[in-house]
Amino acid sequence: MASGGPGGGQGGAAGKVRRGVPCALGRARLGSLRSHQCVLLLAGLLAVCAFYYMGSCRETFSSATRRLKESRAGGTSGPAPAPASDAPLAPEAKAKPADGLSAGAAELDYHVLMMFTKADRSPALQAKGRTALCSLLSLAKLDEQEVLNVHFVSEEASKEIAKNLLRELLPGVTFKYKVIFHDVGVLTEKLFPVVEAMQKHFSAGSGTYYGDSIFFLSIAMHQIMPKEISRIIQLDLDLKHKTNIRELFEEFDNFPAGAVIGIAREMQPVYRHTFWQFRRENPQTRVGDPPPDGLPGFNSGVMLLNLDAMRQSALYQQLLEPAALQQLTEKYRFQGHLGDQDFFTVVGMEHPELFHVLDCTWNRQLCTWWRDHGYGDVFDAYFRCEGHVRIFHGNCNTPIPED
Structure with missing residues (x-):
């Protein structure tokens, strides 16, 4: 799916975490309650990503196209790097050799x-x-x-x-x-x-x-x-x-x-x-x-x-x-x-x-x-x-x- 999340929701949620519950500060005065809230917010953010990206929070086709264009413009001659994948629902799917796609793959x-x-x-x-x-x-x-x-x-x-x-x-x-x-x-x-x-x-x-x-x-x-x-x-x-x-x-x-x-x-x-x-x-x-x-x-x-x-x-x-x-x-x-x-x-x-x-x-x-x-x-x-x-x-x- 396209990056950026549904309606910019990911960016908004992340902003709230940074401003409202600064997890990395480690200040004791926040107490266990706010630490618990931070964990819940982060878990919710990951859940949104997992759902909306349907198991594939990956680089999109459109962004890949832009990346390839930029790579060619920069004079690179080798193959482009593989797109990143964050917490996919299913393992990266490959084809069986019999299908003529990727030899040696399992899926x-x-x-x-x-x-x-x-x-x-x-x-x-x-x-x-x-x-x-x-x-x-x-x-x-x-x-x-x-x-x-x-x-x-x-x-x-x-x-x-x-x-x-x-x-x-x-x-x-x-x-x-x-x-x-x-x-x-x-x-x-x-x-x-x-x-x-x-x-x-x-x-x-x-x-x-x-x-x-x-x-x-x-x-x-x-x-x-x-x-x-x-x-x-x-x-x-x-x-x-x-x-x-x-x-x-x-x-x-x-x-x-x-x-x-x-x-x-x-x-x-x-x-x-x-x-x-x-x-x-x-x-x-x-x-x-x-x-x-x-x-x-x-x-x-x-x-x-x-x-x-x-x-x-x-x-x-x-x-x-x-x-x-x-x-x-x-x-x-x-x-x-x-x-x-x-x-x-x-x-x-x-x-x-x-x-x-x-x-x-x-x-x-x-x-x-x-x-x-x-x-x-x-x-x-x-x-x-x-x-x-x-x-x-x-x-x-x-x-x-x-x-």
Whole structure:
């Protein structure tokens, strides 16, 4: 979590200890009562740190970024020192050698990331976050050596709301966990140079390009996250989990050679509509057609990002270049507005080998908007999904079943 504590509470508590009960003075006239009060205040301060930092009073990602920048500016060429850790709830988690992360380590990290921004302005978003977190945490079952790392991308106000949610939901969790907050402003600053060129193809308008950069986070996640994180699952907030999140991580083992991302198909004729010009010029194309034989595009509500594979794939790196992207969007006559989802969809038309297609039950989308807007005759071919649903996705504010 971000340093500084909730609302500056740590600084205030420490100040009271220094001014009201100067423990280090050792004056006999304070008596045993004030010594006892000092101990209680210090214990309370440590408890606040232990709770709000969810077992990881560590250097944050944002502060680490600043430290690395300062280190580079100072001309240091070696690796940066490891971040400090004060009284962690769980031991520092490492990955098993089989996972391709840190050889010789005893523990295995699982990483999930959620965007949680502007929640202070939206009670509906807060309710979605509660549903998503409650269902994920209540059904998660991990082995003793496994650690769930929950990443939030937030600004200050939303971070405080997330902390309150976690205060309600984390008690009773039986597995090891860590919670990490990433400042949305810091990430946007890092993302903008990488994704600026693609935003003209996949954003709704040109007036908010800088702010829109955060909606392309998954595309450049391999450049943003520390090298120690090799795999991460990015999840939308409008989800309800129906099974153990650990089972979703097992899908990484099903990636074919060369695949870098696991993602489910779009379950509406969104891209049948968006690719209309290309489809008219190429009447035999499968682009935009429904499954199982068509290419309906992707939905970014649930994404498995193999960061190591993204870092190592020369093809994926090439596709991030403005010239390559321009060529693709011109070929497919594409202009979108859905951020990373559009990028992965266009890339998937040309390079399906980069993707592991998740079963629809891992992202059972519920939105039916396109059924009532010109595509009722073909809608069911896209919307059909058989099997036990493992994650419901209430996209376009569609209610999620209670049971």
